[in-house]
Amino acid sequence: MAMSGGRDDGEPMMEMNTTPLIDVLLVLLIMFIITIPIQTHAVKVDLPQPDDRNVVTVDPQKNKIAITADGVVTWNGATVDEVTLRQYLxxxxxMSPEPELHFQPxxxxxxxxxxxxxxxxxxxxVTKLGFVGNEQYRNDF
Structure with a gap:
């Protein structure tokens, strides 16, 4: 940056050496970035409250997951989504001992x-999984 390449006329260089200036600016920039306060903000989200009328519990003996022809998934007869199903599972x-899980598509x-x-x-x-209703297909194959 501050060197003149290829001139051998013995004249002094007229360009300013900008290397120390750039070094100082980079140090100041880093110090400025470090001293910036961290921006924290909160987004308020109103989450739905659980409805006590539609409470589906996990049976300690056996639970049944069924899938209807139109793709609706039910847990012990109540419709559930994938997140709720994962929570129940x-x-x-x-649980100890682990209840049986019956799967009936x-x-x-x-x-x-x-x-x-x-x-x-x-x-x-889940370690105790059983397929329910497959006996109706035994003569199809």
Whole structure:
């Protein structure tokens, strides 16, 4: 930066050496970044309150997951979404002794829905899983 390349006429260099200036500016920039206060802010979210009328509990003996032909997933007869299903499965896996889990998909249910629910069950580390209703297909094969 401050060197003149290729001139051998012996004249003094007329350009200012900017290397120390850049070094000082970089140090000041880093100090400025360090001293900036961290911006903290909160976003208020109104979460839904649990409804005591639709309470579905985890049975300590056996629980049943069913999938209807149109892809609706139910836990012990009550419709659930994937997040709620995972919470129920985590509660089930934490119980001692672990209750049985019965899985009963409808014959006309889409494979993607059944496969997605089975993957949720597998990730929850449930060890007592049984397929219910498969006996009706024993003569089909």
């Amino acid at each position: 985590d509660q089930t896996a934490a 409808d014959a006309n249910a889409r494979y993607e829905v059944v496969d997605g629910i089975l993957s949720i069950i597998k990730r929850s580390n």
